[in-house]
Amino acid sequence: MTGAEAHCTAFREAHGAPEPHATEAALYDAAGLAFIPPELREGRGELDAAAKDDDGGDALPSLIEAADLRGALHNHSTYSDGSASLRAMADAARDRGLAYFGICDHSQSLGVAGGLSPEEVRRQQDDIRALNEAFAADEGDPFRIFSGIESDVLADGALDYAEDVLASFDFVVASVHQGLDMTETEATERVVRAVQNPHTRILGHATGRQLLAREGYPLDVERVIAACAEHDVALEFNANPRRLDLDWRHLRAATDAGVLVAVNPDAHRTAELDYMTRFGVPVARKGWLTAAQCLNAKPLDEFDAWIDGR
Ligand SMILES: [Zn+2]
Ligand SMILES: [Zn+2]
Known part of the structure; x- marks a missing residue:
């Protein structure tokens, strides 16, 4: 054994x-x-x-598998700090048999990572529309790019654009990148406020940890999970091997509370899309994750409906 x-x-x-x-x-x-x-x-x-019951059944979870994934959410392109174009990233996702690709470049406050100005957001959304029209017209399986953003969570918990810009995205991933020196109370208040924002659909790398580099800020994970459940926000399981954040030990608390988990590659180059299957799925299985509990295991139509559901 x-x-x-x-x-x-x-x-x-x-x-x-x-x-x-x-x-x-x-x-x-x-x-x-x-x-x-x-x-x-x-x-x-x-x-x-x-333990087997009288009928030989058991209560083990039916664990998620790589083949269950239908989309890759939270990815970067040359619009911010990625090394491949939006088109190349989307094509790479399609080549991997996925049906949708969420582009979530950095937001305007993250200047060091090429955060997008509102004007650049509009330009990217024009690009997305043109690419989606081309995808819809070709012979291949249905495939769609969703216009997302990895919005910085500002010090007070607000998101990083005016209302009209936030409303223009298909979905928002809210992530903390700056001002990481916080008490647990400060960090929890900040993150919970971001979850309460009606534009937020996914909470990105919740604790900010970077493995072998930094601990991440202290966070009342239970309170954050409760806020995600209350506001129907999905929690990211960031599959970048330097992050693997939220820690897999917390995933069951999230799914027990009815919170969906997004296994996100946070890819900055095409090859990093494979983080989902190389690290994301194997480690999420340790957290008892099933396909039904995984946001990006939803088929295209269901994902599309879900992001509009808040
Ligand atoms: Zn991030
Ligand atoms: Zn990112």
């Missing part, structure tokens, strides 16, 4: 030291358990969920 120490200990306490078996499936079966996927072996309730 392989798994985290907590899993193996809990197994031994409940079922005794395991006998040798030819396969792990046989080992779990002998204990009256369904096969527990390796990602779930963390001692976080998976043994109880694997």
Whole structure:
């Protein structure tokens, strides 16, 4: 049996030291358990969920798979700090079999990352309209670019454009990038205010951590999840391997509260679209994520309806 120490200990306490078996499936079966996927072996309730009922059923989640993803949300282009054009990024998403692509370049306050002025937003939206017309006219499967923005969350929790500009986007990802030196109360108030903003649809990399580089600001994740549930805002699971933020240990609290999780590549070049399948899906599985709980596993029409639903 392989798994985290907590899993193996809990197994031994409940079922005794395991006998040798030819396969792990046989080992779990002998204990009256369904096969527990390796990602779930963390001692976080998976043994109880694997217990078979009278009909042989169990309560393990049907974990998300890479093939469940239908779209890539939160991506950058040369409009801000990405290294590929909008067209090249969208084509790369389509080449990967996806049906939609959300462009979310940086907003105006993030000057160091080429944040978009309102004029540049309009220009990009003209580009998107032209590209979508071309996609609609060609022979391929339906494919659409959605006009998003990764709006900075300002120090007071406001978003980074005037109302009319915010209203022009198909959806807004709200992210904190600046002024990271905050107490937990300050950070939580700021993030919750951003979630309350009626334009926000997704909360980006909620804690701001960068693995092996910085901790991220302290955050009352429970309060943030409750705010997302109240305002029907999805939580990002940022699949960039330097972030993996929100931590997978919090994903179940989010889905238990009915909050959708967006597995987002935060791609700045075409190859980074693969962050979703290389890191996002495998790590989200540790958080018990199912396709039904994943925003960008929705088919194109359902995603389109969802972003208009707030
Ligand atoms: Zn960001
Ligand atoms: Zn980003």
